Amino acid sequence: MAGNPGRRAALVDAGVEVLAREGARGLTFRAVDTAAGVPTGTASNYFTGRDDLLRQIDARLHARLAPDPEVLAELMAAPKDRALVTALMQDLMGRVTHDRTGYLALLEMRLEATRRPELRASFTESVRAELEYGMEFHQRAGLPGGDETVTVLYLAMLGLILEHLTLPGVLDGVLPGTGVPEGLVETLVTTIVPER
Known part of the structure; x- marks a missing residue:
């Protein structure tokens, strides 16, 4: 090699x-x-x-889509409330929109994992590790909600990102008064994350 x-x-x-x-x-x-x-x-x-x-x-995609440490540090200086969770999810949406190619490749990895058991095992492990890290981060940061909140938010954001990057017209005008994706991120967080 x-x-x-x-x-x-x-x-x-x-x-x-x-x-x-x-x-x-x-x-x-x-x-x-x-x-x-x-x-x-x-x-x-x-x-x-x-x-x-x-x-x-797989390893490269997780690195490419990870939050910028400086941006994260700046965000984490805010009060640990629902508004901070919204800002964190807006940052996530910004990162995947900015690196659309990286996220589309990640989606292709998911599809390929359904066909290849050996890839499914390693990819499941890496995605599960990201989810568990998100739960630990949420808890350590003192953000509102627990593991259930993080899991539901993860699933909701996954769906929003999928629609936004693949079929953005699906969500246009669905919820009047909300922008795509910014307003929908705020709606998701407000619906899922408790005030305290």
């Missing part, structure tokens, strides 16, 4: 692009090489196989 970390990272990011654009069936080493602008055969020197590439894409 080749050991250039910069080249490996570029290949993984190219894999994200291919996955988002072509779906899992289009994710080949040749397509990754083309997207990365490297000679044919390069990706096969960096990954033991397609499963290895998918695992590394």
